[in-house]
Amino acid sequence: MATDVVMPQMGESIFEGTITKWLKKPGDKVERDEPLFEISTDKVDAEIPSPSAGILREIKVNEGQTVPIQTVVAVIDGAGGAAASAPAPAPTPAPAKAAAPAPAAASAPPPAGKPSAPTAAPIAPQRPGERIHSSPLVRRMAAEHGIDLSTVPGTGAGGRISKQDIEAVIAAGGTPSAAPPSAPAAVPARPTPPPPPAASTPALPAVSGGQVHVVFETAVPREKIYFGNYQIEPMSTMRQRIAEHMVASKRVSAHVYSVDEVDMSKVAALRAKAKDEFEKRYETKLTFMPFFVKAAVAGLRAYPTMNASLDGTNVVLHKEINIGIAVALDWGLIVPVVKNADEKNVLGIQRTLNDLAERARSKKLKPEEVQEGTFSITNPGVFGGLFGLPVISQPNVGILGLGAIEKRPVVINDSIAIRSMCYVTLSYDHRVVDGAIAHQFLHVVKDTLENWSEPIV
Amino acid sequence: MAEASANGTQITFLEAIKQAMFEEMERDPAVVLLGEDVGVYGGAFKTSEGLLERFGWERVIDTPISESAIIGAACGMSYLGLRPIAELQFIDFIVCAFNQITNFVAKGHYLWNAPAPMVMRGPAGGGVHGGPFHSANPEMYFVHTPGLKVIYPSTPYDAKGLLKAAVRDNNPVLFFEHKFLYRRIKGEVPTEDYTVPIGKAVVRREGRHLTIVSYAAMAHASLEAADALAKEGVEAEVIDLRTLLPLDEETILQSVKKTNKCLVVHEDTRTGGIAGEIAAILCEKAFGDLDGPVLRVTALDTPVPYSPPLEEHFLPNAKKIFSAAKDLARY
Numbered sequence: 001m002a003t004d005v006v007m008p009q010m011g012e013s014i015f016e017g018t019i020t021k022w023l024k025k026p027g028d029k030v031e032r033d034e035p036l037f038e039i040s041t042d043k044v045d046a047e048i049p050s051p052s053a054g055i056l057r058e059i060k061v062n063e064g065q066t067v068p069i070q071t072v073v074a075v076i077d078g079a080g081g082a083a084a085s086a087p088a089p090a091p092t093p094a095p096a097k098a099a100a101p102a103p104a105a106a107s108a109p110p111p112a113g114k115p116s117a118p119t120a121a122p123i124a125p126q127r128p129g130e131r132i133h134s135s136p137l138v139r140r141m142a143a144e145h146g147i148d149l150s151t152v153p154g155t156g157a158g159g160r161i162s163k164q165d166i167e168a169v170i171a172a173g174g175t176p177s178a179a180p181p182s183a184p185a186a187v188p189a190r191p192t193p194p195p196p197p198a199a200s201t202p203a204l205p206a207v208s209g210g211q212v213h214v215v216f217e218t219a220v221p222r223e224k225i226y227f228g229n230y231q232i233e234p235m236s237t238m239r240q241r242i243a244e245h246m247v248a249s250k251r252v253s254a255h256v257y258s259v260d261e262v263d264m265s266k267v268a269a270l271r272a273k274a275k276d277e278f279e280k281r282y283e284t285k286l287t288f289m290p291f292f293v294k295a296a297v298a299g300l301r302a303y304p305t306m307n308a309s310l311d312g313t314n315v316v317l318h319k320e321i322n323i324g325i326a327v328a329l330d331w332g333l334i335v336p337v338v339k340n341a342d343e344k345n346v347l348g349i350q351r352t353l354n355d356l357a358e359r360a361r362s363k364k365l366k367p368e369e370v371q372e373g374t375f376s377i378t379n380p381g382v383f384g385g386l387f388g389l390p391v392i393s394q395p396n397v398g399i400l401g402l403g404a405i406e407k408r409p410v411v412i413n414d415s416i417a418i419r420s421m422c423y424v425t426l427s428y429d430h431r432v433v434d435g436a437i438a439h440q441f442l443h444v445v446k447d448t449l450e451n452w453s454e455p456i457v
Numbered sequence: 458m459a460e461a462s463a464n465g466t467q468i469t470f471l472e473a474i475k476q477a478m479f480e481e482m483e484r485d486p487a488v489v490l491l492g493e494d495v496g497v498y499g500g501a502f503k504t505s506e507g508l509l510e511r512f513g514w515e516r517v518i519d520t521p522i523s524e525s526a527i528i529g530a531a532c533g534m535s536y537l538g539l540r541p542i543a544e545l546q547f548i549d550f551i552v553c554a555f556n557q558i559t560n561f562v563a564k565g566h567y568l569w570n571a572p573a574p575m576v577m578r579g580p581a582g583g584g585v586h587g588g589p590f591h592s593a594n595p596e597m598y599f600v601h602t603p604g605l606k607v608i609y610p611s612t613p614y615d616a617k618g619l620l621k622a623a624v625r626d627n628n629p630v631l632f633f634e635h636k637f638l639y640r641r642i643k644g645e646v647p648t649e650d651y652t653v654p655i656g657k658a659v660v661r662r663e664g665r666h667l668t669i670v671s672y673a674a675m676a677h678a679s680l681e682a683a684d685a686l687a688k689e690g691v692e693a694e695v696i697d698l699r700t701l702l703p704l705d706e707e708t709i710l711q712s713v714k715k716t717n718k719c720l721v722v723h724e725d726t727r728t729g730g731i732a733g734e735i736a737a738i739l740c741e742k743a744f745g746d747l748d749g750p751v752l753r754v755t756a757l758d759t760p761v762p763y764s765p766p767l768e769e770h771f772l773p774n775a776k777k778i779f780s781a782a783k784d785l786a787r788y
Contacts, residue, residue, distance in 0.1 A: 015787070135748045135749060136744045136745050136748075137717050137745060137747055137748040139745075140745040140746075161787070163748040214637060
């Protein structure tokens, strides 16, 4: 019994993924849930587990190729678990399902899923003897230019050869070479800038496809960037996606920032007292983060507008409280989500945080673990500096930034005392949240931390 | 939509239709208007208000409630040298006259050398909570009938120019007016006499990534979707058919030759709608130009619902068009 392995959907607005590495080759034995391949999409470089046990019969999408979600990327033969076979590609993708009622069976509107080869599974064009998926236009152009389609890499739906693909080959002189499809070259002044990065990442010889559909603006003429000595480093897929998200977030949300100062002395003392016992009993380190998370939860419970998203003119108030925690990686940034943070105690949160951070750093996060956040926390203070002004992670309306916890002289009852202080910043979306709510939210956070009453161990 | 003239004025879609009738009846004494409530009442939508006062009861005729009689009488009038405009109070009821139209009006010239220079017009289309008897889009019954012409404009300029052209055409012409547009859209209309050619589509918006073909109210929704698509870097070319029969194949083919992808949008129900016809034509005549399947966004294959949320679900809209176009662009 054969099982189709499909490109998973990583997020509501994500329609495609790039295969970065196959961890098994055809003929290998694979267990159910064993890591099978790695993908890159949005901010996640994730390992995808095998849906069933058996022998990997065939890889249909190669490393470096980008395909739409639900595309069959491999086939596994074997006595796979009964429930393991991938669901048939739905006629409409999940985002449409969330947005509109299910269409009548008689006539599904926009058959968005259909373009990805509804009958036969998509086939990489490089395989000899198998049918090559392209289009009438592409075949005509190939015939006109004498190009063998089996040598053309395909980046269209389901790995088919699209108009852009064949045009690239024609532009490169008729043979599929390393030359990237270039946008019309910028007019070079002195000094001559390199050819502009095209919409696809510059294709290296061994990699075909792997397109990311962004081109970022420069604010000055391109020639001004290139002078003297320099080295060019193409952005990784993750970097491009982070960049895309950042500019989009700033463009879409009306960012306003509020800062408050929290006396962490009580929490610091409680933590100092409890941490050894905690580590011994639960075999996991106790940090300050669970305290901030629970304080944020208290704030969100009191002010549900902070736990919302904006869709057009509808404010979507989320009932779950899922807190995304920004984690710095050597190669970028990722925001794994602590789901239902309001239902967890200090131990539960700490465990989840440690687990997510560890798996983020070892690229073992599951796609679901970076989705469905309703609020975010970031910790710029860990790198030093008083406080940060973070960018909101869409589609949230707020993000809490934590400064460094340091001892500072403060005034209490007209005397100077030394306390462990921490600046907290709230970046919020003024389209949805007004200053009054933002400040009151911060006040609850501050209050919760300064008057900590929950047991830790 | 650059159709303004030096001394043009902004008028509603409905006003444009009224002006066309008024001016044609002024120009040619053979032009008459007949239909339910068109005279004394001025028309259910006030489309013929003032005509009875101006032209008198011999030229503006209130009929009994019988579409078959209205069309049959108009057909007879046209055989005798008049150029009648027959109004259907709601186009939904035109099917009461289906026999008259298909067996006599459409065939007379072919069978007996008896041309019927008449116009059959009325409000069509939904989106106004009119329910299943007041929201129909029955255009394809007549596109399927050789011997007729079928017009379905989307702007005041086109409505006036095409209605005038229809009156002057010696063939029987069906002129559908989308009631959703009656008072909702305004446009520049020249004060001097002009016509718009029947059988010519128009490119409303140029683009290079895909072609959206549409007409009537959906032409506006398609343009709205095209604006949203442009923000995402997808440039859609939008064609407004204006006339359904004869279909302007040439404009569609030229566009698809350039963009290589086509999405057809109509408010008519899916099965048997003109999108199927266009897809077949593209397959026959532009197969080597297609870089993706011909897709369509249409209403569902059900009667038009009365319940507002159901009607909204039933109808196409800019959001559905945007979604389909985006997927097609990415194919």
